[in-house]
Amino acid sequence: MIILDGPLLLDCEDVAWFRDQPEAARGAAAALGRRIGLGEHRTAQLVLAVAELATNVTKHTTDGSILLxxxxxxxxxxxxxxxxxxxxxxxxxxAALRDGVLTIGTLGIGLGAVQRLADSFDIHSVQGLGTVQLARFWPRPLPASVGSEAVVGGITRAIGGEDVCGDAWTARVDTDEETVRVPAAKADLRQSGPGASPDWSAMTATGTGHHATRHAPPEPQRTPRPGAGGRSELVRSAAAGPGRGVLVMSCDGLGHGPMAARASQAAVQAFRTGAGRTPEQVIEEIHRALRGTRGAAVAVARLEPGGRLLFCGIGNIAACVVTADSRANLLSHPGIVGSQMRQLRTYEQQVGAGGTLVMHSDGLSERWRPGDLVTLLPHPPAVIAAGLLRHAGTRRDDASVVIAKGAW
Known part of the structure; x- marks a missing residue:
């Protein structure tokens, strides 16, 4: 049975990046809308919005990109x-969103019209640093199942010169009696550079979710929660708490390119289909699934009502809980999931109101501070992830960020 009233999670497949290619972005949006069954009129509105945004970013910004x-x-x-x-x-x-406020050189519909065309629109901008804009287009009438904001969002970007990304992230909802399998938010990335065209033949109009109903096995006694100071504590025999929890995974396949992508997608599949309820159990399942691949760094967090967070990580996945003025790092241990993995350790932390979980691969520098995110934190998880990628991405490796907020 699928739980419909739990935290909203959406499959998110990164399809193509575009830089300085407004015509290519517009054509790709048209093909994408048709292939997923968006409808002729809604696809035309999508194309109009993409054309405005792409022209604007090409003419009036620095280092601008569009991701479909x-x-x-x-x-x-x-x-x-x-x-x-x-x-x-x-x-x-x-002012920029008001009617009649246009940017010279664009199609002339303005950001206000883009906002009205989209089912949801968000913008974050800081003078001198840049802008992140998000627009979503669903079939009409708007389905009730997507009327609220997803509690988990992220982004992946392949290293320059590669068509696929070796990083991936995904999430699912888990309860003590039944589990909702959410289609993987995978990095099936087809980058579009000058002279290149996306492989649209690989896209389908259907999801790949897996649903399972099961009863939870008996679990060991829970270790008491850490105190109010917010510091994470080692937990032995960690057990999932009652009610709904949100499991979030970040994975970085070793190296980059197709072999790294193969490892990360094996991890995604194991996460989707496994029965593990705690981060340790999930990583053990992924470890078995990654044997025969080059392996990966993997981190898994479980967020529960009331703010309880369980975390287990192996390899170079950075994870922390961030507020407007604090950053509490979560500890990962050395190793390679699928190859060399020592005894797993789970840490527990209490996440207070306003706390946001941030997990990212080593394609981003860890030298960012809570102040770098303070104006981003009120925005949707996908916008926070994109803003952090812009701020801390190194471009020397595949990169991924996953954000969870409002799940407790």
């Missing part, structure tokens, strides 16, 4: 457009 993605749940598919640039930023976002 497929969003899915069990019943419907839509398109998300993420626009990321490195400056100059929007001086007055409210």
């Amino acid at each position: 993605r497929v969003l899915r749940n069990e019943t419907v598919a839509g398109v998300e457009v993420l626009v990321i640039d490195g400056g100059p930023g929007v001086a007055d976002v409210t």
Whole structure:
């Protein structure tokens, strides 16, 4: 049985990046809308919005990119457009969204029209640093199942010169009696560079979710929660708590390219189909699934009502709980999932109101501070992830960020 009233999670497939290619982005949006069954009129609105955003980012920003993605749940598919640039930023976002405020050189419909065309729209901009814009397009009438904001969102980006990304992230909802399998938010990335065209033949209009009903086995006694100070503590024989929990995974296949992507997708599949309820159990299942691959760094977190967080990580996945003025790092241990893995250790931490879970691969520098995210934190998880990638991404490796907020 599928639980419909739990935390909202969406499959998110990164399809193609575009830089300085407004025509290619517009054509790709048209093909994508048709292939997922968005409908002729809705696809035309998507194309109009993408054309405006792509032209604007090409003419008036620095280091600007557009990412087209497929969003899915069990019943419907839509398109998300993420626009990321490195400056100059929007001086007055409210004014820019008013009718009649146009950017010279664009198609002339303005950001206000893009906002109205989209089913959801979000923008974060800081002068001198840049802007992140998010627009989502679902079939009409708008399905009730996508009417609220997803509690988990992320982004992946392949290293320059590669068509696939070796990083991946995904999430699912788990309860003590039944589990909702959410289609993987995988990095099936087809990058589009100058002279290149995306492989649209690989896209489908259906999700790949797996649903299972089962009864939980007896579990060991829980270790008491850590105190109110927010510091994580080692937990032995960690057990899943009652009610719904959200499991979140970040994976970095060793190296980059197709072999790294194969390892990360094996981890995604094991996460989706496994029965593990605690981070340790999930990583043990992934470890078995990755034998025969080059292996990966993997981290898994479990978020529960009331703010209880369990975390287990192997390898170079950075994870922390962030507020506007604090960053509490979560400890991962050395090893390679699928190859060399020492005894797993689980840490528990209490996440207070306003706390946000951040997990990212080593394609991002860890030298960022809570202040770098303070204006991003009120925004949707996907916008936070994109803003952090822009700020801390190194471009010397595959990169991925996954954010969870509002799940407790």
